[in-house]
Amino acid sequence: MATIDLGKHGAHGQVPANDDRPYHERYHAAHHFVDREHEFDAVKMGVWLFLATEVLLFSGMFVAYAIFRMMHPEAFINGSGYLDVSWGLLNTVVLLLSSYTVAAAVRHAQTGNQKWLRINIVLTFLAGLAFLLIKLIFEYYPKFVQGKLPGKFFSYPYAENPYEPLFWGVYWGATGIHASHVIVGMGLFAWLYVRARKLHFGPGHYNAVEGVGLYWHIVDIVWIFLFPLLYLIH
Amino acid sequence: MATIDIGKAGALHGGHEHHGSYLEGKGGIWSTIWDWMTTVDHKKIGMMYLVAILVMFFFGGMAAIMVRLELWEPTRAVAGGFEGNILGHMFGEGANLGKSNEFYNRVMTIHGIIMVFLVIVPSVPASLGNFLLPLMLGAKDVAFPRLNLASWYVYLFGSLFAILSLLSYGVDTGWTFYTPYSTTTDEGHVRVVWMVTAAFILGFSSIFTGLNFVVTVHKLRAPGMGWFDMPLFVWGIYGAAIIQVLATPVIGITLLLLLFERFFHIGIFDPRLGGDPVLFQHFFWFYSHPVVYVMILPGMAIINELIGAGSRKKIFGYRAVAFSTLAIAGISFIVWGHHLFTSQGEVASVVFSALTFLVAIPSAVKVFNWIATLYKGSIILTTWMLYALSFLFLFSIGGLTGLFLGSLAVDLHLHDTYFIVAHFHYVMMGGTIIAFIGGIHYWWPKMTGRMYNELAGQIGCALVFIGFNATFFPQFFMGSRGMPRRYASYVTEYQFWHQFSTIGSWILAAGLFLHLFNFIASLVNGRKAPANPWGALTLEWTHASSPPIEHNFEHEPVVTHGPYDYDTVLPAQTKPGDYVLPRPAAGGAAHH
Numbered sequence: 001m002a003t004i005d006l007g008k009h010g011a012h013g014q015v016p017a018n019d020d021r022p023y024h025e026r027y028h029a030a031h032h033f034v035d036r037e038h039e040f041d042a043v044k045m046g047v048w049l050f051l052a053t054e055v056l057l058f059s060g061m062f063v064a065y066a067i068f069r070m071m072h073p074e075a076f077i078n079g080s081g082y083l084d085v086s087w088g089l090l091n092t093v094v095l096l097l098s099s100y101t102v103a104a105a106v107r108h109a110q111t112g113n114q115k116w117l118r119i120n121i122v123l124t125f126l127a128g129l130a131f132l133l134i135k136l137i138f139e140y141y142p143k144f145v146q147g148k149l150p151g152k153f154f155s156y157p158y159a160e161n162p163y164e165p166l167f168w169g170v171y172w173g174a175t176g177i178h179a180s181h182v183i184v185g186m187g188l189f190a191w192l193y194v195r196a197r198k199l200h201f202g203p204g205h206y207n208a209v210e211g212v213g214l215y216w217h218i219v220d221i222v223w224i225f226l227f228p229l230l231y232l233i234h
Numbered sequence: 235m236a237t238i239d240i241g242k243a244g245a246l247h248g249g250h251e252h253h254g255s256y257l258e259g260k261g262g263i264w265s266t267i268w269d270w271m272t273t274v275d276h277k278k279i280g281m282m283y284l285v286a287i288l289v290m291f292f293f294g295g296m297a298a299i300m301v302r303l304e305l306w307e308p309t310r311a312v313a314g315g316f317e318g319n320i321l322g323h324m325f326g327e328g329a330n331l332g333k334s335n336e337f338y339n340r341v342m343t344i345h346g347i348i349m350v351f352l353v354i355v356p357s358v359p360a361s362l363g364n365f366l367l368p369l370m371l372g373a374k375d376v377a378f379p380r381l382n383l384a385s386w387y388v389y390l391f392g393s394l395f396a397i398l399s400l401l402s403y404g405v406d407t408g409w410t411f412y413t414p415y416s417t418t419t420d421e422g423h424v425r426v427v428w429m430v431t432a433a434f435i436l437g438f439s440s441i442f443t444g445l446n447f448v449v450t451v452h453k454l455r456a457p458g459m460g461w462f463d464m465p466l467f468v469w470g471i472y473g474a475a476i477i478q479v480l481a482t483p484v485i486g487i488t489l490l491l492l493l494f495e496r497f498f499h500i501g502i503f504d505p506r507l508g509g510d511p512v513l514f515q516h517f518f519w520f521y522s523h524p525v526v527y528v529m530i531l532p533g534m535a536i537i538n539e540l541i542g543a544g545s546r547k548k549i550f551g552y553r554a555v556a557f558s559t560l561a562i563a564g565i566s567f568i569v570w571g572h573h574l575f576t577s578q579g580e581v582a583s584v585v586f587s588a589l590t591f592l593v594a595i596p597s598a599v600k601v602f603n604w605i606a607t608l609y610k611g612s613i614i615l616t617t618w619m620l621y622a623l624s625f626l627f628l629f630s631i632g633g634l635t636g637l638f639l640g641s642l643a644v645d646l647h648l649h650d651t652y653f654i655v656a657h658f659h660y661v662m663m664g665g666t667i668i669a670f671i672g673g674i675h676y677w678w679p680k681m682t683g684r685m686y687n688e689l690a691g692q693i694g695c696a697l698v699f700i701g702f703n704a705t706f707f708p709q710f711f712m713g714s715r716g717m718p719r720r721y722a723s724y725v726t727e728y729q730f731w732h733q734f735s736t737i738g739s740w741i742l743a744a745g746l747f748l749h750l751f752n753f754i755a756s757l758v759n760g761r762k763a764p765a766n767p768w769g770a771l772t773l774e775w776t777h778a779s780s781p782p783i784e785h786n787f788e789h790e791p792v793v794t795h796g797p798y799d800y801d802t803v804l805p806a807q808t809k810p811g812d813y814v815l816p817r818p819a820a821g822g823a824a825h826h
Contacts, residue, residue, distance in 0.1 A: 046446075
């Protein structure tokens with residue numbers, strides 16, 4: 001009960017300054033939790049709720065997709081024909097691999113293997129970057145040049161269906177929102193790396209790694225649905 | 235420092251160092267301001283929200299007064315009188331003012347957007363909920379204090395966009411942003427974009443708060459507090475929080491698509507490009523119908539506490555009330571189609587109409603339980619109890635007229651008339667806002683450490699009650715006779731009731747201003763509040779001082795009795811003379 005200034009600094013945890021053990025061993029819990037396990041449970045629940053909001057966010061996109069594909073099936077099949085399955089497949093593989101590396105990062109945080117924790121964080125970051133570059137260079141850019149753009153910017157002269165701009169609207173909207181999630185994820189991995197270098201993670205204290213890992217999985221899962229819905233509907 | 239009467243706890247642990255109240259300054263004025271701006275204390279965040287929401291309520295209310303003023307005459311725009319001055323500049327785009335109904339459309343939209351997105355949705359959860367949830371659970375804070383602070387800044391940031399849009403003449407889309415109004419009007423301006431962005435950003439604030447509360451309720455209950463030992467206030471906030479978390483992302487994607495539509499014409503809501511404007515309505519109401527329960531559930535949550543403490547009785551059917559909260563939260567997700575009776579298919583309308591009636595059942599369960607609680611209770615008629623009784627009256631009217639609108643055949647007649655306007659004002663204002671004002675009175679001593687003037691409070695309550703009914707009851711008459719909503723002009727036959735309604739709005743405003751002055755007077759010069767002035771049994775009254783210390787409790791409270799055990803427990807921290815009104819004749823709660 002001696003720590004009085006908890007209100008202001010409590011949320012950062014009670015870390016005595018004069019102690020040379022690694023941060024994760026010195027850290028107890030934010031002041032309103034009983035212990036680290038209590039805090040861990042709460043954080044994990046918060047992350048899962050956040051994931052539920054993500055699912056519902058994308059659900060709007062998927063509903064729009066379902067309705068317009070039902071209304072204009074030819075436009076979607078035509079539009080899908082212009083997408084290059086091989087690049088989509090490559091990106092799927094990249095993301096699946098990153099799912100493995102992020103799971104490995106969580107495991108290494110649990111066991112306190114700092115070196116491999118850092119390596120796996122970096123690998124996942126690079127996978128995100130690779131996904132974005134492939135998307136940008138081999139998919140977005142050519143389509144941009146050919147005028148396969150949403151709505152009023154659609155200028156591709158050989159369109160066979162009057163509703164193709166709608167398909168491209170759904171395509172750019174869905175993949176764009178997904179790509180913005182990948183970018184956010186990369187930012188989170190950069191943050192994790194900085195904290196990992198400061199030895200913030202270890203056995204019993206890996207909430208952040210686990211939370212970001214769960215987020216990254218949802219980003220992967222959304223792509224797992226987008227890939228067949230957009231690329232494989234001939 | 236306030237000398238804090240911590241009652242039992244203080245006596246048991248005499249000599250323990252007293253901590254300061256959370257309101258105590260931190261040195262100079264600047265360091266105090268900085269302390270508030272960076273605080274992660276749920277009480278301070280709740281108070282900052284309360285102030286912001288009341289300021290917004292003032293602006294939204296002023297817009298409402300202007301709307302009523304404009305409707306005083308059937309045709310002439312009162313707006314013409316603003317030509318040349320700042321209001322004319324803000325809303326009328328200069329010379330066009332007198333010739334168009336722009337003014338009316340914009341002011342009406344401002345009223346709707348401010349009241350829905352900036353006032354009612356955050357009102358109870360973000361202010362009272364933030365303040366009380368941890369106190370009622372016996373916790374030191376919400377689960378994620380920094381996320382809580384973030385939600386406050388996100389709220390400010392979102393409000394900023396709304397204000398920017400407002401200052402650049404505002405929008406006239408109505409608060410619902412229906413396409414094609416929101417995608418095709420206002421060409422060449424960014425104000426619709428700003429307003430939609432504001433709503434999008436405010437959604438994040440709402441999600442942060444909801445997520446925080448759900449986790450707090452699950453993980454931070456005090457030792458000894460099971461799910462069915464929680465005050466029903468917590469149940470109500472919990473139900474609303476679940477809806478906030480699950481529904482708000484859908485409005486997020488909807489508004490995002492709306493922005494895409496506006497910028498790129500992607501065609502999703504545009505039939506010329508193969509899209510469907512009704513899809514927008516589905517998306518919008520998939521969020522916005524559940525969200526009306528985000529608005530009403532916290533209001534109902536407050537009423538539980540007021541009725542329990544005000545009738546000195548156990549809430550009748552605690553579990554039924556708790557489960558009806560969850561039932562309302564669940565059913566709220568499957569009734570959105572009743573906003574589309576005139577735009578969707580017939581079969582869908584029939585199904586949605588039937589589902590809509592389901593929601594009346596848990597709502598009625600609550601009302602009947604409250605009335606049963608009042609029965610043979612020792613009712614104390616404080617201001618907040620009068621508000622609770624007003625709520626029962628007004629919410630019942632609002633709820634029952636909802637059944638008219640839920641019936642398919644009747645709705646086709648009443649659709650888009652003043653009947654709807656009256657109905658949702660009876661629920662939103664007569665329900666949520668009335669409960670909110672009652673709740674502010676009830677917890678005012680706890681939040682500020684001061685008592686308010688009881689007589690002024692009761693007069694204010696009477697004015698609000700009379701003014702509210704005078705404003706909105708005539709709108710049922712007008713609506714049933716075909717007066718359409720959202721119009722600036724009307725046929726002369728309606729003038730009498732319109733003027734009646736406008737006069738009512740002045741009485742209503744007078745009552746609200748009286749409350750405002752009463753609160754200010756209380757802050758300046760009110761009697762110091764005892765720890766438990768109402769003799770209530772929830773933890774914030776029995777185990778915390780008024781105002782609470784920074785860490786809420788001197789010691790982690792252990793729950794030893796239910797929140798409404800008035801028949802068996804003598805409230806801690808209450809001394810004779812604490813009541814503003816004399817105690818009930820029976821001589822206290824322990825009698826029964």
